[in-house]
Amino acid sequence: MLRSQQRGVLPGFRLTLGYTLLYLSLIVIIPLAATFVKSSELSWAQFSQTVFSPPALAAYRLSFGASFLAAAVNAIFGFIVAWVLVRYDFFGKQFVDALVDLPFALPTAVAGITLATLYAPNGWLGGWLAPFGIKVSYTQLGIFIALTFIGLPFIVRTVQPVLADLDSELEEAAASLGANRWQAFWRVIFPMLSPALLTGFSLAFARALGEYGSVVFISSNIPMKTQIVPLLIMGELDGFHLARATALAVVMLVISFLLLLAINLLQWWSNRYNATNPA
Amino acid sequence: MKTLLTILLASSLVAAAGAREVKLLNVSYDPTRELYQEYNAAFAKYWKAKTGDDVMISQSHGGSGKQAQSVINGLEADVVTLALAYDIDAIARQGKLLPADWQKRLPDNSTPYTSTIVFLVRKGNPKHIKDWDDLAKPGVSVITPNPKTSGGARWTFLAAYAYALATYGQDDAKSLDFVTRLYKNVPVLDSGARGSTITFAQRGIGDVLLAWENEAHLALKEFGADKFEIVSPSLSIRAEPPVAMVDKNAKRHGTLAVAQAYLEYLYSDEGQEIAAKNFYRPRSRKIAARYANQFNPVKLVTIGEEFGGWEKAQQRFFSDGGVFDHIYQP
Amino acid sequence: MVEQPLQRNQPGMIDDAKINAPRRMSEPPFVRRLLIAVALGFIALFLVVPLVSVFAEALRQGLGFYFQTLRDPMTVSAIELTLIAAGISVPLNCLFGVAAAWTIAKFDFPGKNILLTLIDLPFSISPVISGMIYVLIFGAQGWFGPWLIEHNIRIIFAVPGIVLATMFVTFPFVARELIPLMQAQGRTEEEAARVLGANGWQTFWRVTLPNIKWGLLYGVILCNARAMGEFGAVSVVSGRIQGQTNTIPLHVQILYENNNIPGAFAVASLLTLLALVTLALKTWVEYNTTGLRGTAFTPLPLKKEPNRKLA
Numbered sequence: 012m013l014r015s016q017q018r019g020v021l022p023g024f025r026l027t028l029g030y031t032l033l034y035l036s037l038i039v040i041i042p043l044a045a046t047f048v049k050s051s052e053l054s055w056a057q058f059s060q061t062v063f064s065p066p067a068l069a070a071y072r073l074s075f076g077a078s079f080l081a082a083a084v085n086a087i088f089g090f091i092v093a094w095v096l097v098r099y100d101f102f103g104k105q106f107v108d109a110l111v112d113l114p115f116a117l118p119t120a121v122a123g124i125t126l127a128t129l130y131a132p133n134g135w136l137g138g139w140l141a142p143f144g145i146k147v148s149y150t151q152l153g154i155f156i157a158l159t160f161i162g163l164p165f166i167v168r169t170v171q172p173v174l175a176d177l178d179s180e181l182e183e184a185a186a187s188l189g190a191n192r193w194q195a196f197w198r199v200i201f202p203m204l205s206p207a208l209l210t211g212f213s214l215a216f217a218r219a220l221g222e223y224g225s226v227v228f229i230s231s232n233i234p235m236k237t238q239i240v241p242l243l244i245m246g247e248l249d250g251f252h253l254a255r256a257t258a259l260a261v262v263m264l265v266i267s268f269l270l271l272l273a274i275n276l277l278q279w280w281s282n283r284y285n286a287t288n289p290a
Numbered sequence: 291m292k293t294l295l296t297i298l299l300a301s302s303l304v305a306a307a308g309a310r311e312v313k314l315l316n317v318s319y320d321p322t323r324e325l326y327q328e329y330n331a332a333f334a335k336y337w338k339a340k341t342g343d344d345v346m347i348s349q350s351h352g353g354s355g356k357q358a359q360s361v362i363n364g365l366e367a368d369v370v371t372l373a374l375a376y377d378i379d380a381i382a383r384q385g386k387l388l389p390a391d392w393q394k395r396l397p398d399n400s401t402p403y404t405s406t407i408v409f410l411v412r413k414g415n416p417k418h419i420k421d422w423d424d425l426a427k428p429g430v431s432v433i434t435p436n437p438k439t440s441g442g443a444r445w446t447f448l449a450a451y452a453y454a455l456a457t458y459g460q461d462d463a464k465s466l467d468f469v470t471r472l473y474k475n476v477p478v479l480d481s482g483a484r485g486s487t488i489t490f491a492q493r494g495i496g497d498v499l500l501a502w503e504n505e506a507h508l509a510l511k512e513f514g515a516d517k518f519e520i521v522s523p524s525l526s527i528r529a530e531p532p533v534a535m536v537d538k539n540a541k542r543h544g545t546l547a548v549a550q551a552y553l554e555y556l557y558s559d560e561g562q563e564i565a566a567k568n569f570y571r572p573r574s575r576k577i578a579a580r581y582a583n584q585f586n587p588v589k590l591v592t593i594g595e596e597f598g599g600w601e602k603a604q605q606r607f608f609s610d611g612g613v614f615d616h617i618y619q620p
Numbered sequence: 621m622v623e624q625p626l627q628r629n630q631p632g633m634i635d636d637a638k639i640n641a642p643r644r645m646s647e648p649p650f651v652r653r654l655l656i657a658v659a660l661g662f663i664a665l666f667l668v669v670p671l672v673s674v675f676a677e678a679l680r681q682g683l684g685f686y687f688q689t690l691r692d693p694m695t696v697s698a699i700e701l702t703l704i705a706a707g708i709s710v711p712l713n714c715l716f717g718v719a720a721a722w723t724i725a726k727f728d729f730p731g732k733n734i735l736l737t738l739i740d741l742p743f744s745i746s747p748v749i750s751g752m753i754y755v756l757i758f759g760a761q762g763w764f765g766p767w768l769i770e771h772n773i774r775i776i777f778a779v780p781g782i783v784l785a786t787m788f789v790t791f792p793f794v795a796r797e798l799i800p801l802m803q804a805q806g807r808t809e810e811e812a813a814r815v816l817g818a819n820g821w822q823t824f825w826r827v828t829l830p831n832i833k834w835g836l837l838y839g840v841i842l843c844n845a846r847a848m849g850e851f852g853a854v855s856v857v858s859g860r861i862q863g864q865t866n867t868i869p870l871h872v873q874i875l876y877e878n879n880n881i882p883g884a885f886a887v888a889s890l891l892t893l894l895a896l897v898t899l900a901l902k903t904w905v906e907y908n909t910t911g912l913r914g915t916a917f918t919p920l921p922l923k924k925e926p927n928r929k930l931a
Contacts, residue, residue, distance in 0.1 A: 020811050022820035027723035031735070034716045038787055039741055042753035045763065049756050064610075065619060088662040095659040099652055107660065109903045113667050115842075116895035116902075118849025119747075120869040121888040124876050125670045128677060128885075131493040135673060149478045149495060160666055192647055221746030223852035224869070228876075231478035232436060234618040241748040241852070248752060248856065249356035249439045249481065251380055252610075253363075257756065260749045267744040271737060315861060323878065350860045351874075364760035364769070365777040365859040385760060484877040492881060512879055542772065 046264065050257040061258045069235040070243045071262075077151065077239065078219035081158035082165075086212050089166025090204075096167070097174045111168070114161050119224025126157050127228040149231035154239060157225040162215030169211030173204055173281075206281030213277060217270045221263070311344035312337075312548050317367035319354040319441055319531070320484040321505040325568040326371070332564060333555050337548065345548055353482035354441030361385060361536065368540045368549045371533040373441020375399075376600035378534050387538045401530040402556035403570035406590055407442070407449045409521040410490065410499040410506040417497045421523045422453040425498065426471040433496035434476060435486045437607070437614055441531070442483040444608060446500045449527035451607070452591045456525060466613060473617045491518070502529070503585070504569035522586040527593065674892045677885035689875075689886040697863045698871035698887070704779065705854075705867060706847040709787040713843055714836070717794025722828070725802030726810065736799070742791045750788045751856025754781055777859030782867060785853040790843045797839030798832055805831055834909040838902065845898040849891055 050058065061067065095101075096108050114122065130137040130147035137147055147153045177200065185195040223241040231237045238246070240263055247256035318326060330347040337345045350357065350365065354373035361367050362385040372378055375393060382390050393400045411419050417430055425432050435443040450472055454465035478495060480486045483505055490499035491513050498521075501509070506520050533553050540549040555561050562572040566581040597603040607613045647655070679686055689695060720739060724732060742750065757763050758775040768775060775781045809831070813823045829836075851869040858865045866874060868891055876884035 020814050021726050021807060021823075022814075023722060023824075024727045024729075027719040028727070028729070031716065031720040031723050034712075034719075035735075035738060038784070038791055039738065042757055042788070043741070043745075045756040046749070046753055066615075088658070091655055092659040092662060095656050098646075099656055101656050101660075105903075107663055109899050110663065110667050110671075112899055112902065113671065113895060116845050116849075116898040118851055118869050118891045118895070120851035120872050121674065121849070121891050121895075122670070123851075124872065124884055124888060125674050125677075127493075128881070129670060129673050131495070133494045136669065148493065149489070160670070163666055192651075217744050221744070221749075223746060223748045232481060233476070233479045234615075236618075241746045244746070244748050244752070245856075246436070246439055246481070248748075248755075249353055249359055251355065251359055251362075251384065253359075253755070253761070256752060260746075260752060263746055263749060267741075267746075271740060271744050275737065320877075348861050348864055350862065352860050360777060360859055362761060363755050363776060364758070364765060364774075365861075366774065482877070484879075488877060488879060488881075492879065542769075 043264065046257050046260050049254060050261045052254045053258055057255075058258050061255045062262050066234045066238065067240075067243060067259060070238050070240045073151065073154070073236075073238070074220055074240045077155045077158055078162075078216050081155055081162050081219050082212050082215040084159055085162045085166045085215050086208060089163060089211065089215075090170055090208060093167045093170040093174055097171060112164050114163050119161065119222070120228075122160060122225040123157065123228030126153070126160060126225060130156060130229065148229055149237070151237055153229040153231075154226055154237060157229050158219040158222060161222055161225055162219050165215035165218065166208065166211035169207045169214065170204055173207040177203060206277060210274060210277045210281060213270060213274045217267065217274065220266065220270075311346045312545060313543070314345055314347045314368045314545055314548060314552060315350065315366060316347055316369050316371060316552075317350045317357050317361055317365060318371040319357060319373040320351055320482045321442070321502050321508070322371060322531075323349070323351050324508065325504070325565065325570065328568065329556070329561065329564050332560055333552055336555060336560070337551065340551075343548075345552075347552075351484075353435075353439045355439050356481070361387065366539045366543070367536050368543060368545045369533065369535050369552055371531065373529075373531050374444060374600060375530070375532050376444075376604045377441060378532055379600065381536065387536045388534060389537070392534045393532060395535075396533065396553060397557060398573050399530060400532040400534055400553075401573075402533060402553075402561065403531070403565040403572055405503045405529045405531065405570050406526045406588060407446045407500055407523075407529065408503050408506050408526070408586075408588075409523060410501050410509055410518050411497065411521055413517055413519060415519055415521065419498050419521055422450055422472075422525075423457065423468075425450070425475065425500075426468055428475075430475050430498065431477055431496040432472065432475045432498055432500065433478060433480075433486050433490040434500040435483055436479040436481055439481045440483055440486075442502050442505070442529070443486075443500075444604075445502075445527055445529040447607060447614065448593065448597060448603060449523075449525075449591075452527055452596050453523065453525050455596070466616070469613075470617045503571070507569035507584075520586070522588045525589045525591065527596075528590040530593070671892065674885055674889055677882060678889040680885075681882040685882060686886045686889075689880075689883045690890070694863050694866070695871060695887055698866045698868045699890075701779065701782065701864075701866065702848050702868045705783050705786045706844055708783050709790055709847050710840060710844050712787060713790055714794050714840055716791070717796075717798050717839055718832075718836070720795040721798035721802045721832075722824075724799050725805075726807050739792050739795050739799075742788055747789060747850065747852025748856060751785050751853035753788075754784050754857055758784075776857050777861070777865060779865070781857035782854050782865060785857050786847050786850055789850050789853050790847045793843035793846065794836065794839035797835050797842070801832055801835040802828075834905055838905045838909075841898055841901050841905065845895065848894055 053061065092111065096104065127148050128134050130140075130153060132138065132141045132146065132148070134148070140147060145152070147156060181199050181203075182195055185199045190198065221241060223245070226239055227242060227245075230239065230242060232242060240259065244256050244259045244263070247259065316326060316330075326349055330349070334345050334347065337343060350367070352360070354377045357370070358372060358377035358380050361370060361381050370378055370381065378388075378392060379390075382388050382392055396402070409419055411417070417424070419425065419430065424430065434446050437443040437447045447469065450469050451465055454468040458464035458468070478486070478489045480489055483502060486499060487501065487505055487509055490496050491509050499506070499509075510518055510520065533556060535546070535549045535553060537546070540546045556565070557573065559574065559577065562574040562577040566572045566577050566584070569584065571585055572578050572581065593600060593603060605612070646652070724735065755762060755776055758768060758781065759765050760769060775784070809827050810823050813827045818826065849869060851873070854867055855870055855873070858867070858870055860866065860870065860874070862874070868887060872884050872888045872891070875887060
């Protein structure tokens with residue numbers, strides 16, 4: 012009843028919903044459906060042969076492993092950055108705050124050639140690491156660095172607002188009950204931030220899984236070693252295997268859906284968490 | 291934003307209306323950028339003198355397989371100039387854009403120039419790389435692109451295999467072991483020849499680059515002869531990068547005549563000379579003699595004699611689950 | 621209406637709390653300094669050094685070479701194409717964003733959460749796949765390929781394909797900026813305007829738009845940055861025709877692969893400047909509106925309709 016009443020007052024429901032659905036279908040849904048249709052050209056045997064081939068399995072392992080590690084490193088350092096930005100004052104804070112979003116604003120191709128140049132054995136940073144026998148460009152380490160770069164803002168930007176909204180009374184209470192600073196952090200603050208941290212982690216992880224532009228320049232593209240899944244898909248596309256590329260794409264799409272679902276559940280959980288601990 | 295867009299659209303329309311020239315799209319592979327830049331200018335001049343028409347030639351470059359795939363998917367090339375016949379065969383077979391016997395339409399199997407695979411090493415050749423067997427030694431780092439996506443890399447792989455067959459008395463198992471050891475020494479497998487040159491010359495990775503002959507000479511020219519040396523192995527392969535008109539596209543664009551002339555002119559003295567100047571081995575005896583000291587004499591095998599043609603070689607070595615895949619199986 | 625979604629609208633509260641906080645509430649000075657040092661070190665290593673190196677590499681051959689590269693016809697045509705792609709995709713996604721936000725924020729209908737998830741989808745899809753899907757549909761071997769060829773319409777490996785791929789990857793930006801904003805604002809103002817006799821368009825132009833203008837601007841800035849910088853998706857549908865289907869990021873790749881490293885970085889520096897301008901504009905918008913802080917560039921999941929609303 013309420014619904015029809017509101018529709019009566021504000022106009023444009025049909026127009027905007029219709030347009031939204033039309034545009035969504037044309038740009039997103041129909042093209043994505045094409046992937047599933049195309050991959051169905053393969054028999055189940057061909058499909059499983061493609062998506063479970065040794066190079067594919069190695070690529071999933073690398074994609075998941077490097078993305079996970081990069082997200083984990085970002086979770087630690089991103090948390091510290093968020094903490095420092097919210098809690099402390101220092102020279103250039105505003106600048107650092109604005110700069111955190113650079114990996115989003117900087118096109119991935121630029122990030123790719125920059126990182127590959129910086130970390131090459133004759134680059135600024137690579138040259139410095141080379142004497143220690145540490146190779147970055149064209150190794151798995153290079154992929155990890157690129158994925159860390161592109162995932163950097165996620166943790167900072169998810170933790171930052173929650174940390175800023177955090178009620179200081181709880182900390183005060185912990186302090187007055189005799190908890191030291193570390194205990195207050197670990198027992199009181201950290202649990203309240205963990206949903207946001209997890210959300211940020213999964214977002215960084217999801218982004219890293221699909222990343223192409225920044226990795227393609229720094230990866231050495233060796234099957235079983237430094238081929239992440241998007242590179243493998245690109246290789247299949249270039250090698251006359253459209254259907255097989257779509258088979259791998261379907262696997263990635265399903266994983267993306269699942270991750271999106273997980274992130275939404277996390278968000279729901281963290282909303283509920285915040286709701287039960289009203290600020 | 292809107293005005294900017296309007297201006298842009300308007301200006302592009304004006305440009306389109308003002309241009310009364312023939313347009314040609316040449317889809318080529320990676321290392322031919324310089325060759326076709328020079329050749330396009332020469333051909334445009336020739337065509338203008340002959341017919342009075344202006345011809346504007348656009349180029350697209352990338353890994354040979356990738357380029358063929360793009361043409362199959364609708365990149366409207368009037369002519370293709372790719373790294374190997376198999377990629378044009380694929381366009382004929384999968385895209386049905388030109389007849390299957392396209393290779394018979396122009397002289398010399400439709401390859402106006404040939405090339406081969408040589409080694410580019412760092413100045414002084416510190417690892418003493420003289421021949422293919424030096425590449426498979428432990429501690430040598432070899433740069434070559436991925437044969438699955440790069441045409442040059444497929445020629446390279448076959449050259450190495452041909453060497454192994456000759457060395458090990460046509461023993462396939464030993465030859466396979468040899469190329470496996472060689473490819474274990476490859477730290478970076480770029481998707482195209484250009485990427486490999488960057489990795490080796492610019493990034494300083496690897497002891498030796500397995501390169502198209504022309505690409506190796508170009509690297510010497512670009513980076514300085516004081517940095518690298520070219521080493522010719524005892525045996526290599528005659529790489530035949532073919533050219534073909536994409537009939538269906540050219541017909542639709544009304545460019546059949548100019549596309550045909552564009553390819554034929556590659557065989558003219560001027561075309562052959564430009565190829566030679568860009569370090570491709572010309573077919574013309576006359577031009578070849580003029581540039582003889584530019585090319586080291588190497589014993590060259592051909593894909594036809596050694597491997598029974600591209601169809602067979604592709605199937606055996608580079609298809610999925612083929613010989614190349616086995617190299618990386620654990 | 622009972623909801624109070626953006627607590628951050630009241631920054632004063634937090635600051636007061638910080639100032640009044642007892643000493644025990646903060647870390648010892650050396651821990652503070654250590655944490656600041658770690659944070660700054662991390663930022664310096666991962667953000668500042670790459671940023672500086674772009675310009676250092678770009679200017680390696682001197683200013684003359686730098687400007688010569690930027691004036692090169694190939695570079696100019698890449699810039700033009702990028703402007704066209706962004707110039708078409710940003711307004712269209714803007715229109716979509718407003719429509720989607722209006723329908724989602726102002727009305728109740730079943731399936732709203734599914735719609736929100738679908739709008740989010742392009743964020744979680746690899747750019748390679750985003751480009752590939754259009755090859756499957758419009759490629760010569762794809763669904764509409766033969767028909768398109770018959771009618772001499774080029775989509776893939778031409779400007780329309782590049783625009784489509786750009787639209788896909790920037791699809792959610794404006795929508796996901798406006799939806800939470802309009803949800804937070806509720807519908808009372810619009811309803812009041814209607815009761816007072818305004819028609820639909822008047823309500824939108826006079827009431828809604830002024831309320832969302834900063835959010836809209838914010839979304840447009842971010843959408844534009846991504847549209848101009850997209851690489852993976854566009855590279856799949858481009859065809860790499862020099863001077864015709866190369867956007868700025870693709871031109872960077874071509875120069876880079878062509879051994880012209882300083883040239884590649886010179887063109888890359890354009891995109892880097894764009895990124896810096898984007899960050900500056902973004903900060904400026906945030907300065908004008910406290911509520912937007914931190915909600916945007918990071919594709920945070922959209923706030924779903926809370927279930928407890930019915931209660």
